[in-house]
Amino acid sequence: MTNDLPVTGSQARVRKVKPSAFDLRGSSFPTSDGGGDLLEISLGPHHPSTHGVFRMDVVLDGETIVRLKPVFGYLHRNHEKLGEGTSYLGSMPYTDRLDYLNAMTNNWAYAIAVEKLAGVTVPERAEYVRVILAELTRLLNHSCLAGFLMQDCGCSGTPLMYAFREREKILDLFESLSGSRMMCNYQRFGGCRVDPTADWLEGARRLTDGYSAFLDEYEALLTGNEIIMARTQGVGRLPAALAVSAGVTGPMLRASGVAHDLRKVDGYGVYPRLNFRVPLGDHGDVYDRYMVRMLEMRESIGILQQALRDLPGGPILDPKAKQRGLRPKAGEAYGRIEGPKGEIGFYLISDGTGNPARYRVRAPSFVNLTILEDLCLGHTVADAVIILGSIDIVLGEVDR
Amino acid sequence: MLGKGLLQGLAVTAKNLVGSFHDPARYTTQEYPEVKPTLPEAYRNFPFLVSESAEDPMGTLRCVACQICEKECPPQCIFIVMERDEKGKAMKRPKVFDIDTSVCMSCQICVEVCPFDAIKMDQVFEIATTDRFNALLLNREQLAKPNTYFQQIHPTEAAEVDARLAAERAAAEEKAKAAAAVKAAAIKAPPAPPPAKPSA
Numbered sequence: 001m002t003n004d005l006p007v008t009g010s011q012a013r014v015r016k017v018k019p020s021a022f023d024l025r026g027s028s029f030p031t032s033d034g035g036g037d038l039l040e041i042s043l044g045p046h047h048p049s050t051h052g053v054f055r056m057d058v059v060l061d062g063e064t065i066v067r068l069k070p071v072f073g074y075l076h077r078n079h080e081k082l083g084e085g086t087s088y089l090g091s092m093p094y095t096d097r098l099d100y101l102n103a104m105t106n107n108w109a110y111a112i113a114v115e116k117l118a119g120v121t122v123p124e125r126a127e128y129v130r131v132i133l134a135e136l137t138r139l140l141n142h143s144c145l146a147g148f149l150m151q152d153c154g155c156s157g158t159p160l161m162y163a164f165r166e167r168e169k170i171l172d173l174f175e176s177l178s179g180s181r182m183m184c185n186y187q188r189f190g191g192c193r194v195d196p197t198a199d200w201l202e203g204a205r206r207l208t209d210g211y212s213a214f215l216d217e218y219e220a221l222l223t224g225n226e227i228i229m230a231r232t233q234g235v236g237r238l239p240a241a242l243a244v245s246a247g248v249t250g251p252m253l254r255a256s257g258v259a260h261d262l263r264k265v266d267g268y269g270v271y272p273r274l275n276f277r278v279p280l281g282d283h284g285d286v287y288d289r290y291m292v293r294m295l296e297m298r299e300s301i302g303i304l305q306q307a308l309r310d311l312p313g314g315p316i317l318d319p320k321a322k323q324r325g326l327r328p329k330a331g332e333a334y335g336r337i338e339g340p341k342g343e344i345g346f347y348l349i350s351d352g353t354g355n356p357a358r359y360r361v362r363a364p365s366f367v368n369l370t371i372l373e374d375l376c377l378g379h380t381v382a383d384a385v386i387i388l389g390s391i392d393i394v395l396g397e398v399d400r
Numbered sequence: 401m402l403g404k405g406l407l408q409g410l411a412v413t414a415k416n417l418v419g420s421f422h423d424p425a426r427y428t429t430q431e432y433p434e435v436k437p438t439l440p441e442a443y444r445n446f447p448f449l450v451s452e453s454a455e456d457p458m459g460t461l462r463c464v465a466c467q468i469c470e471k472e473c474p475p476q477c478i479f480i481v482m483e484r485d486e487k488g489k490a491m492k493r494p495k496v497f498d499i500d501t502s503v504c505m506s507c508q509i510c511v512e513v514c515p516f517d518a519i520k521m522d523q524v525f526e527i528a529t530t531d532r533f534n535a536l537l538l539n540r541e542q543l544a545k546p547n548t549y550f551q552q553i554h555p556t557e558a559a560e561v562d563a564r565l566a567a568e569r570a571a572a573e574e575k576a577k578a579a580a581a582v583k584a585a586a587i588k589a590p591p592a593p594p595p596a597k598p599s600a
Contacts (some may be wrong), residue, residue: 090473090474091474092509093474093505162416170427175442176441183506185507185509193512221409221411224408226403226406324468324512324513
């Protein structure tokens with residue numbers, strides 16, 4: 001990720017750029033059609049629109065983007081190498097810190113990988129609780145994403161604060177169950193750490209039933225708004241073929257009209273027993289990505305209601321499952337689930353010792369980010385900001 | 401009609417604005433330093449060491465310095481040295497037990513792996529200091545808190561732990577009593593003399 005251009009901070013300057021410096025894809029540096037100079041802008045890394053420490057090296061002709069180079073790694077924490085140095089249990093709290101909005105789904109994907117590796121079974125109650133927590137996570141992620149996207153569009157704060165108000169209720173549930181709002185560290189190999197009490201389940205039921213009202217209000221605020229439509233429709237179109245070939249997953253892929261949801265495809269956990277639909281988009285633009293997430297939240301409410309209704313009794317954690325000092329037989333396993341941002345997967349290779357020999361994270365934000373330039377070319381800087389917002393990245397996961 | 405969506409959205413913001421004056425569901429802000437948040441029982445932030453009595457915390461620490469938590473701690477923020485007597489025999493208590501709270505990530509792994517219920521999660525969260533280094537490196541004197549405090553902050557978990565420890569203690573006493581009885585019986589009835597060898 002070397003960048004030989006001496007760009008510091010959010011500077012903008014006009015200059016002649018050497019062709020070699022911008023030879024990103026084997027093509028030569030573009031020239032302005034009007035014969036003028038091109039403007040190179042560094043958007044970020046400390047810029048509120050970049051959702052963390054992320055930099056877009058943008059070359060502009062007038063106001064049109066002709067090149068965009070994503071630069072990241074500012075939040076690199078050596079996550080995968082740390083995973084090879086700690087025990088299997090010791091990596092669990094680190095997975096919270098990948099996509100720090102969705103600790104519960106990260107935990108679950110990692111637990112599935114280790115369970116496959118060690119051959120651990122999960123009690124039915126734990127499977128239901130995992131589904132409940134994953135869908136609550138999806139609700140909070142998508143509500144926040146819509147808020148952040150609107151912030152990028154220029155609705156300064158109002159939708160985001162409404163989303164945060166609702167998110168706080170979900171985080172309160174997480175806190176009273178796991179002890180921490182965001183860094184839950186809740187899933188274990190062969191189940192979950194704590195059994196939710198009847199009070200907690202009642203709280204979850206109340207929240208689920210009340211969430212539709214919030215979504216109605218949220219959509220009344222945003223979905224039909226003419227300014228938002230004008231701003232997002234037709235912007236950042238992602239063709240289905242490109243989405244598939246680039247490995248894009250999650251709501252990004254489904255907004256382009258590709259019906260691929262791991263909850264249906266893999267049928268992990270108890271999802272095959274639950275009745276829900278997968279919303280698809282037609283155009284693959286920013287507005288569709290927003291709408292797909294809104295519709296997914298409606299489906300999540302349905303899943304939550306079914307899971308909370310059908311939740312069986314029994315143990316929450318397989319008592320035979322070993323947590324500390326786990327030494328799986330030599331082999332490999334890949335555990336993946338449909339996280340709110342896409343396919344979150346953990347690939348583990350065991351050599352029979354207490355630490356994984358290889359620990360690899362397939363981060364949806366990172367893979368979805370690879371097509372940023374294709375989406376932004378030909379659009380303006382203001383559009384690049386909302387396209388990035390609609391991709392839904394979390395830099396903790398991109399940089400790892 | 402163009403502008404209908406816009407007006408609809410403005411109606412929502414107006415409803416929230418007016419609602420924030422009388423509806424607690426629409427005004428959820430807590431005025432933090434004046435109003436303290438009510439923490440759920442499960443809330444955790446940093447670990448502390450459980451001692452049996454408040455008067456002599458260093459003498460009644462449950463920790464036996466087995467160093468399992470030190471090995472399992474993901475960010476490696478625990479440092480333990482076991483106390484030894486003059487002959488070098490392990491005394492099963494920590495001479496040094498340090499936790500660097502600037503490194504600790506409050507993951508609770510130490511609590512889960514501890515076989516002696518000696519380390520538990522605290523709920524104190526206003527821990528800002530002006531000293532970056534020494535004030536955040538807590539030693540065993542600062543970490544030790546009595547079991548009554550644990551019962552106060554995590555009542556459900558503490559009740560469970562106390563019941564388990566009491567059962568273990570009772571079982572150990574039972575076992576010791578049985579062993580003593582066997583010993584006493586052995587002393588009372590000396591082993592029968594070996595049968596006389598038949599004369600050749």
